[in-house]
Amino acid sequence: MTQEDASYDIEATQQKWRKVWDGLDTFVADESSGREKRYALTMFPYPSGDLHMGHAEVTALHDVIARYWWQRGYEVLNPMGWDSFGLPAENAAIKNDEHPATYTYANIETQFASFKNYGLSFDWTRRLHTSDPEYYRWTQWLFLKFRERGLAYRKNSPVNWCPNDQTVLANEQVVDGKCERCGAEVTKRELTQWYFKITEYAQELVDDLDVLAPTWPERVITAQRNWIGRSEGAHVDFAVEGRDQPMTVYTTRPDTLFGTTFMVVAPDAALAAELVTDEQRPAYDTYLQQVRKESEIERMSTDRPKTGVFLGVHAINPATGARIPVWAADYVLAEYGTGAIMAVPSGDHRDWEFAKKFDLPIVPTVQVPDDWEGEAYNGEGPAINSANDEISLNGMAVAEAKRAITAWLEEKGLGKGAVNFRLRDWLLSRQRYWGVPIPVIHCEKCGEVDVPEDQLPVELPELRGADLKPKGVSPLAAAEEWVNVDCPQCGGPAKRDSDTMDTFVDSSWYMFRYCSPTDATQAFDPVLVNSWMPCDIYVGGVEHAVLHLLYARFFTKVLADMGMLDFREPFASQLNQGIVINQGKKMSKSLGNGVSLGDQLADFGVDAVRLTLVFAGPPEDDIDWADMSPGGSVRFLQRAWRLSGDVTSAPGTQAADGDVALRRVTHRTVRDAEELVEGYRFNVMVARVMELVNATRKAIDSGCGPADPAVREAVEAVSILLSLVAPYTAEEMWERLGNQPSVARAGWPKVDEALLVQDSVVAVVQVQGKVKARLDVSPAISEGDLEAAAMADPAIVKALDGKQVRKVIVRAPKLVNIVAG
Numbered sequence: 017m018t019q020e021d022a023s024y025d026i027e028a029t030q031q032k033w034r035k036v037w038d039g040l041d042t043f044v045a046d047e048s049s050g051r052e053k054r055y056a057l058t059m060f061p062y063p064s065g066d067l068h069m070g071h072a073e074v075t076a077l078h079d080v081i082a083r084y085w086w087q088r089g090y091e092v093l094n095p096m097g098w099d100s101f102g103l104p105a106e107n108a109a110i111k112n113d114e115h116p117a118t119y120t121y122a123n124i125e126t127q128f129a130s131f132k133n134y135g136l137s138f139d140w141t142r143r144l145h146t147s148d149p150e151y152y153r154w155t156q157w158l159f160l161k162f163r164e165r166g167l168a169y170r171k172n173s174p175v176n177w178c179p180n181d182q183t184v185l186a187n188e189q190v191v192d193g194k195c196e197r198c199g200a201e202v203t204k205r206e207l208t209q210w211y212f213k214i215t216e217y218a219q220e221l222v223d224d225l226d227v228l229a230p231t232w233p234e235r236v237i238t239a240q241r242n243w244i245g246r247s248e249g250a251h252v253d254f255a256v257e258g259r260d261q262p263m264t265v266y267t268t269r270p271d272t273l274f275g276t277t278f279m280v281v282a283p284d285a286a287l288a289a290e291l292v293t294d295e296q297r298p299a300y301d302t303y304l305q306q307v308r309k310e311s312e313i314e315r316m317s318t319d320r321p322k323t324g325v326f327l328g329v330h331a332i333n334p335a336t337g338a339r340i341p342v343w344a345a346d347y348v349l350a351e352y353g354t355g356a357i358m359a360v361p362s363g364d365h366r367d368w369e370f371a372k373k374f375d376l377p378i379v380p381t382v383q384v385p386d387d388w389e390g391e392a393y394n395g396e397g398p399a400i401n402s403a404n405d406e407i408s409l410n411g412m413a414v415a416e417a418k419r420a421i422t423a424w425l426e427e428k429g430l431g432k433g434a435v436n437f438r439l440r441d442w443l444l445s446r447q448r449y450w451g452v453p454i455p456v457i458h459c460e461k462c463g464e465v466d467v468p469e470d471q472l473p474v475e476l477p478e479l480r481g482a483d484l485k486p487k488g489v490s491p492l493a494a495a496e497e498w499v500n501v502d503c504p505q506c507g508g509p510a511k512r513d514s515d516t517m518d519t520f521v522d523s524s525w526y527m528f529r530y531c532s533p534t535d536a537t538q539a540f541d542p543v544l545v546n547s548w549m550p551c552d553i554y555v556g557g558v559e560h561a562v563l564h565l566l567y568a569r570f571f572t573k574v575l576a577d578m579g580m581l582d583f584r585e586p587f588a589s590q591l592n593q594g595i596v597i598n599q600g601k602k603m604s605k606s607l608g609n610g611v612s613l614g615d616q617l618a619d620f621g622v623d624a625v626r627l628t629l630v631f632a633g634p635p636e637d638d639i640d641w642a643d644m645s646p647g648g649s650v651r652f653l654q655r656a657w658r659l660s661g662d663v664t665s666a667p668g669t670q671a672a673d674g675d676v677a678l679r680r681v682t683h684r685t686v687r688d689a690e691e692l693v694e695g696y697r698f699n700v701m702v703a704r705v706m707e708l709v710n711a712t713r714k715a716i717d718s719g720c721g722p723a724d725p726a727v728r729e730a731v732e733a734v735s736i737l738l739s740l741v742a743p744y745t746a747e748e749m750w751e752r753l754g755n756q757p758s759v760a761r762a763g764w765p766k767v768d769e770a771l772l773v774q775d776s777v778v779a780v781v782q783v784q785g786k787v788k789a790r791l792d793v794s795p796a797i798s799e800g801d802l803e804a805a806a807m808a809d810p811a812i813v814k815a816l817d818g819k820q821v822r823k824v825i826v827r828a829p830k831l832v833n834i835v836a837g
């Protein structure tokens with residue numbers, strides 16, 4: 017009966033089931049089904065070319081979860097769409113003299129076809145594209161709602177400017193001083209731009225990280241915490257000679273006030289220009305020009321030689337009464353804290369270097385440990401040199417001294433405890449074409465006027481090719497017919513805002529839109545959103561740890577405050593996949609080590625590629641494709657499929673009287689698979705299925721034989737478990753077993769608890785003939801496994817204690833005899 021060499025035609029099988037599945041609507045989410053709901057979300061792609069190995073990996077992993085939930089009887093929302101605004105399309109349009117939509121929608125169709133071929137369980141009835149007017153109409157509406165709440169505003173400030181892409185960038189989009197997109201060195205420009213007031217939610221955004229910590233990857237939590245950068249300290253006022261206004265600094269170490277021997281102002285802060293004396297102005301102006309060329313990253317790096325200029329004025333240290341000089345130096349940033357610091361060279365490394373370079377005094381205020389040989393010391397220790405007529409901190413520990421000095425400052429009206437955040441408001445306007453137009457009209461009489469809701473969407477004018485060339489202002493500004501409009505308020509001549517939104521705005525709310533993707537009357541249906549969300553799982557790349565995830569959290573909180581959501585965090589749980597590399601390196605054109613997904617699929621078929629990616633290791637780990645064996649996956653899948661041809665019992669046969677040994681393996685495997693999938697250990701789950709396939713093969717060939725009902729039960733279980741990873745093979749097996757499609761909705765095998773009870777036997781382990789350990793092992797344990805278990809036992813390790821093992825005699829499952837010496 018066994019057909020050892022039989023195999024199925026991969027290509028034909030894929031074509032066959034693609035057609036059948038199209039007619040089945042297997043994965044269309046139905047909110048009225050009454051079943052418990054699950055929302056499985058994976059980050060939607062940007063449509064640049066066809067899908068690549070990275071997409072293949074993340075969607076294969078994600079699909080395991082979604083398909084598992086369907087099998088477990090949940091109603092699953094598993095939507096997919098495209099994040100389809102953005103620069104690559106615009107740059108392609110300039111190059112090819114076409115419209116960005118051409119590139120965008122052609123790529124979307126390509127990727128859509130590839131996703132379908134890849135056999136994913138997406139609900140395609142919910143497909144959306146953020147560049148469709150039906151979608152961005154609501155992005156504009158949300159912008160106006162944020163503006164109504166004072167959360168979207170315009171201000172003039174120095175911003176990051178990419179000279180290559182000719183557009184501003186959010187702080188988050190500047191990586192190591194370079195444009196995240198194109199790698200060009202980022203410079204600063206003074207510009208009026210739109211911002212979202214994300215800082216208003218800074219405290220809640222950190223607080224809720226504690227809620228997410230158990231179910232989010234640790235590195236994402238840490239990255240967000242660092243990005244928000246909450247610190248506690250004080251604002252302290254310093255009187256400045258010859259000036260009525262004091263200068264205020266933010267410090268996390270008010271306890272070091274007595275050691276403040278000079279002040280430093282950011283050269284590019286307004287305060288520096290105000291303070292500088294006429295005499296020092298030329299030196300200051302020269303320095304400022306130099307500093308303007310530096311990136312924020314350069315300025316923050318601690319190991320650069322210190323530079324600065326004396327501003328010619330002195331401040332008074334409120335604790336000591338000493339006259340201390342005020343300097344401008346680039347290591348102080350204009351936009352952090354108050355843009356000015358109290359410098360404590362004994363406690364802060366950068367202040368120390370600055371003091372050494374410019375010969376400024378250093379006064380320690382914390383007793384350093386005896387063995388301390390460093391320079392600035394910022395550790396624990398009793399306060400010293402910190403007393404005046406009114407207060408003494410001497411002897412106090414850092415925390416206590418902080419409290420005491422803050423109380424004293426507050427009492428004297430010279431300061432106040434303060435919390436500070438590194439997080440800045442989100443700069444959202446871009447001077448590029450292919451994005452959501454900002455729905456505001458500028459009128460000389462009325463100022464900034466909202467586009468009335470019934471005039472949304474403000475659609476993009478038709479520009480193409482050379483019209484889109486970056487010119488420093490948005491290409492939209494030059495589209496006269498589009499830009500010049502009547503003011504909605506006074507009817508006078510006015511101009512549309514010509515900036516477009518950062519594409520991260522589009523992706524901050526798409527998870528809501530999926531719940532009612534075609535609703536033409538509202539951004540989303542709150543009732544449906546509240547019934548599906550928060551998302552039960554969000555699968556995606558760790559590169560979005562701060563940007564996208566922080567923005568989406570912010571939007572959720574604002575929408576909750578608007579009364580539209582009854583939850584305040586969008587993603588209950590999160591899984592980050594690793595990346596697919598080749599020969600130890602990131603795939604890249606220049607290295608020529610790219611692996612084409614299309615080629616892999618053509619060579620090995622969809623299921624083998626998916627299985628290889630899932631089986632490669634824990635989802636978080638990187639996968640080196642050079643070490644993978646998709647050919648091995650093909651062989652395994654054929655082996656599994658062959659089982660389905662061997663089963664001779666009829667569909668519906670009860671397994672109750674079947675072979676108990678095989679039934680135990682089946683039921684144990686199913687139970688373990690539940691735990692493994694829920695713990696995101698998909699690779700181990702696959703390994704367990706492989707074991708079940710082996711056990712079943714053995715039962716057919718040399719055990720209970722193909723007619724035993726336990727064999728049908730086992731092969732059906734294999735088919736259902738495999739449906740999470742290798743849907744085509746699973747479907748083919750299911751059909752051969754005489755069942756109706758689709759196996760994807762067959763339902764999870766029911767586990768018989770009685771079959772999970774493991775009998776065990778005691779194996780005795782002897783060293784030099786003496787019993788040293790007893791192990792509980794399965795009666796079916798192999799000689800190899802028993803030997804390994806014995807050698808790993810702590811008592812045996814101790815008994816052998818470095819002795820040379822000469823001989824090991826194994827009589828599974830009862831005895832292991834070790835001869836050593």
Ligand code: ANZ
Binds near residue numbers: 360
């Ligand atoms: C005195 C002091 C003494 C400080 C000491 C540190 C150690 P975080 O924790 O990141 O909030 N600082 C404040 N504003 C700054 C700015 N605009 N540019 C550069 N540095 C600035 O850091 C707060 C500390 O960073 C503040 O505490 C201040 O230096 C500095 F032994 O004040 B500290």
Ligand code: ZN
Binds near residue numbers: 462503504505510
């Ligand atoms: Zn007007």
